Amino acid sequence: MTSATISSEIDRERFAAVGRALADPKRLCVLETLAAGERSVSELSRDVGCQVPNMSQHLAVLRSAGLVATRRDGTTVYYRLADSRVLETYRLIQTLAR
Amino acid sequence: MTSATISSEIDRERFAAVGRALADPKRLCVLETLAAGERSVSELSRDVGCQVPNMSQHLAVLRSAGLVATRRDGTTVYYRLADSRVLETYRLIQTLAR
DNA sequence: TGACTACTTGCGTATTTGCGCAAGTGATGA
């Protein structure tokens, strides 16, 4: 099939939320880091280069878009990619950006 | 390969521009419409349901992200999807949005 | 219970984005 299914406005709003999650370089950096394995918030904060509260907010965006998942161990929260399609999508976007 | 390549900040900025282009429901509606074939600005404006200047701005975003291409015929500008990967990416995003 | 670590949330601010409306540009045809 070459033609697209026409979505409802409500569905497009959800799809756009995924787009928004992918619309910030710091969040993309998070995805790249998580591709190597799960990381805590403070680790991500250090690797990406921003403050912990700011990282927490970025992670909330990724999380509510369903791109990352979490696991708690004691006081530490570990984030991971929610699905292999996340990286697949990001790679496609990379090839798309000329 | 499962691990991701770490990009430069400059590259991630370009990738994020693609994300931003995909971050608005009206622009996603444009992509769905263009999946059926090229359309003029006024046609898109009518189909998507917004004013022509607004559509022109949305198209500029999609264009500068490299997602759509144009062809001029007289006074009419026809827009089309720039690449089959655009729709491929959008479909992946659709499956990703739970 | 109290101190500590790890993270989240609230708040104020600067920047960006989407939109409507008006004005500008560019190609066509009388």
Place this chain on the structure above:
DNA sequence: TCATCACTTGCGCAAATACGCAAGTAGTCA
């Protein structure tokens, strides 16, 4: 050249977003 159609650009405003900093919450351990 002038009028017209199709589109783009400029401008002002409201809403959304990213950020830093302060405060709050949650789990652990003495």
